[in-house]
Amino acid sequence: MVKPDIQTIWGWLDEVPDPEIPVISVVDLGIIRDVVWDGDTLEVAITPTYSGCPATSIINLDVETALRDRGLTQIRLKQKLSPPWTTDWLTAKGAAKLEEYGIAPPSAAGGPSKCPHCQSADVEKVSQFGSTPCKAHWRCLSCLEPFDYFKCI
């Protein structure tokens, strides 16, 4: 087969949802660090968000499956630890989708600026840890709804 160009492959990967937060893609999350052709083998470098994230193996499987579905057969996934993942790599598109979904996106201020449900700025932290390692648990004091905040690391 003709080798698809790298940009096309990035587009395909941008359709692979994050298994925990399916509204954003693995590309939005910033964990796909490199896509290169090594001869006839496509090499994809993936970095883990948190070292103990249980979704890591599922993400690898989903990436590989997506590429195989497009007809690629020679695929090599490699883990890339350095530089370590940071929430700065979350795309603007990803941050907007998170908020729409009800998860406050990471903010340099160390906490959400507003409630993702009612936009009120009257919010407080309940716990540094939420439903997954990457999220903290917050609540809105205006609409009284709890919500997840995607932690900044």
Added chain:
Amino acid sequence: MVDEAGNAALFETLLRLGDNTLVLGHRISEWCGKAPVLEEDIALANTALDLIGQTQMWLGYAAEIEGAGRSADDLAMLRDVWDFRNILMVERPNLDFGHTMMRQFLFDAYHHGLLTALAGSSDPRIAEIAAKAVKEATYHLDRSAETVIALGDGTPESHEKMQTALDLLWPYTSEMFQGDAVDAEMAAQGIIPDPADLRAPWLTRVSATLAEATLTLPQDDFAHKGGRTGVQHTEHLGHILTQMQWLQRAYPGAQW
């Protein structure tokens, strides 16, 4: 290329790093489903997850350095007590929630300093694992320090429990800073910091938080030791391993 003796020291060092995170990770996972409140339950389980994730990286590298065909899983699940190199403090039973969080704080303050130093290791693999792990240790420390302050400077009952925990745990802290020939060899190569150098910044950090928590620093400098050198463990490690390893022992090679 490192020579055979260098490999042995590096392997030992990686076991010390990975066994601390493995044993403490397992210990705090014991709270899963029965912590005092839901938020703490989730927080402890998430911290455990980070520590086990870090274990995979340390023991994964240890297995490669050993070059004997063992994997990180083999090292975690198929070694017996005498081959573990964790400090004694992390194998202590959880006792109450206050004791668990005091141990976590004393360890996190050490772990954060250690990982910060290791991020500048002359061994690039150690440096990249540490750079990743220190981000997690940072929020572990934020949280355990916050909890120690809240409970220490809390009700008379919580204060007393935290002081009791501190008094019980204090003799186990010195082991973190006691180096041996392995440490000296690794430190000389810039692979790890000299453990003794980590003590002063640790004590500064710990003293500040404990003062805020209205707790009194014990003056006794007796030290329980032997875990990280493998000389002796407490009786508690064997009990942890029977629970952690039974499945691989009973059904060798089982996977899911």
